Amino acid sequence: MLERPTYSTAIDIFRRQGAVIVPVEIHPYGYDLDQVEKLMQAYKPRLFYLNPTFQSPTGYIVPAEQRISLVELAERYQCLLLEDDPYRDIYFGEEPPRSLFAYDTAGWVIYLRSFTKYIAPGLGIAIVACRPSIMNYLIKAKLLSDSGTPLVNQKIFLHYFFNERLQQHMEKLRIALAVRKDIVEQELSATDWQWNSPAGGFNLWVKLPETVEIERLLSTCIKQSITFVPGAICDPLKEYKSWIRLSYSYLNEQLLRDGIKRLVELADSV
Numbered sequence: 001m002l003e004r005p006t007y008s009t010a011i012d013i014f015r016r017q018g019a020v021i022v023p024v025e026i027h028p029y030g031y032d033l034d035q036v037e038k039l040m041q042a043y044k045p046r047l048f049y050l051n052p053t054f055q056s057p058t059g060y061i062v063p064a065e066q067r068i069s070l071v072e073l074a075e076r077y078q079c080l081l082l083e084d085d086p087y088r089d090i091y092f093g094e095e096p097p098r099s100l101f102a103y104d105t106a107g108w109v110i111y112l113r114s115f116t117k118y119i120a121p122g123l124g125i126a127i128v129a130c131r132p133s134i135m136n137y138l139i140k141a142k143l144l145s146d147s148g149t150p151l152v153n154q155k156i157f158l159h160y161f162f163n164e165r166l167q168q169h170m171e172k173l174r175i176a177l178a179v180r181k182d183i184v185e186q187e188l189s190a191t192d193w194q195w196n197s198p199a200g201g202f203n204l205w206v207k208l209p210e211t212v213e214i215e216r217l218l219s220t221c222i223k224q225s226i227t228f229v230p231g232a233i234c235d236p237l238k239e240y241k242s243w244i245r246l247s248y249s250y251l252n253e254q255l256l257r258d259g260i261k262r263l264v265e266l267a268d269s270v
Contacts, residue, residue, distance in 0.1 A: 001039060001048040005205075005234035005243070007056045007084070010049055023236045024048070026055060028196045030062040033069050040077040047080045053096045054087035057234045057245035058205040059198025064097035071100055074108040080134075086114040089170055091200035092178040107131035110138075115157065117202070118173055119166075124149060125157045177202070180248040180256055187260040191267075202249035205231075208267060210242050217270050224266070226259050 002014065004023035014021060022043050024036060030052075039045070050070075052062035062070075074081045083100045101111035111129040116122070128138060142148065160166055184204055185197060194207040208214065214230050221227060231243025246263075248256060 001036075001043070001045045001079070002236055003050055003055065004236055005057055005231060005240055006049070006236070007051060008229070008233045010084075011234075011236055014049070019047075021236045024050075026058060026060055026062075028058075028060055030060070030066045031070070033066060033073070036070070037073055037077075040073060040079055044077065045079050047082055048074070049082045049084065050100075051084045051086075052100065053085055054090060054198060054201030056087070056201070057203050057229065057231070059196070059201045059203055061096055061199060067097060067100045068103050071103045071109060074104075075106045079108070081109045082112065083109055084112045086112075086117050087201040088113070089118065090174060090177060090202065092174060092181070093199055096200065101129060107133070110134060115161075118170065119157070119160070123153060123157060125153060177249060180251075180253060183253055183257050184246060184248050184260050187257060187264065191264055202247050204246040204248065206244050206246055208242050208244065212242070212267050213270060214241060214244060217267055220266050220270055221263060224262065226263055226266070228263070 001022045001024050002011065003026045005026070011021070020043075022039055022045055024031060024039060048070075050062075052067065054061060070081060073079070081100055081104075085099055088096060088099070099109075099111060101109045103109075107130070109130070112126060113129075114126040116125060119125075128135070130138070181198070181204065185195075188195070188204075188206070192209060195204050198204065208217075214232070218228065218230055228247075229245035231240030231245065232238045234240065234243075234245065246260075251259060
């Protein structure tokens with residue numbers, strides 16, 4: 001089972017492994033748990049890959065009560081939950097709900113947490129937490145894939161992770177990203193584009209008018225050094241034709257403002 005929309009690379013990875021993908025709709029309020037249960041009953045999935053905190057690409061947050069219910073459903077139908085949680089620390093107001101892993105007492109949640117998003121993209125450091133019976137298989141798979149993460153990288157990260165400078169960095173980063181998100185929304189406010197303002201993360205999930213041809217817009221934008229992620233590649237069914245993912249994490253404020261203005265102009269002209 002896979003969220004719809006979801007992280008596009010996850011779709012590619014699971015398809016490459018020959019997985020049969022069962023899409024699960026995610027909404028601003030989270031999941032339709034009745035739908036989730038019906039899918040588990042009908043398909044008996046072995047795994048549900050989900051990104052419940054500032055979800056990519058939507059920025060949605062699954063509320064705490066749904067997280068508890070999901071863990072209960074996973075145990076009832078014996079479906080592993082693979083919780084991908086790279087954006088947990090990128091919140092703009094209140095901290096997000098506890099992870100699904102925090103509610104798991106029977107060993108049905110595998111928890112993934114990456115730190116490269118806000119420290120160094122090339123660091124390649126992440127954590128996985130699960131029961132020993134599953135961890136033994138993961139360790140073997142990790143060794144077969146790349147012989148292990150370099151110890152030097154891990155030592156460098158460990159020193160930084162327990163240093164108060166990391167928390168200072170995170171506080172500054174949250175402020176900077178909140179400002180950039182506000183800039184994007186200000187520039188889009190005069191359009192008829194639709195989106196839900198995220199409470200954290202790196203992205204805005206935006207619906208354009210159906211009259212705009214997204215692929216043609218992307219081709220035109222790339223020629224002017226502007227880019228975005230077409231929604232269709234984040235959809236296992238390839239049907240989000242009018243949606244795009246805009247990231248506000250990289251550019252400074254002025255470049256971001258100029259880029260969004262130009263994007264809107266190009267969308268009006270294609």
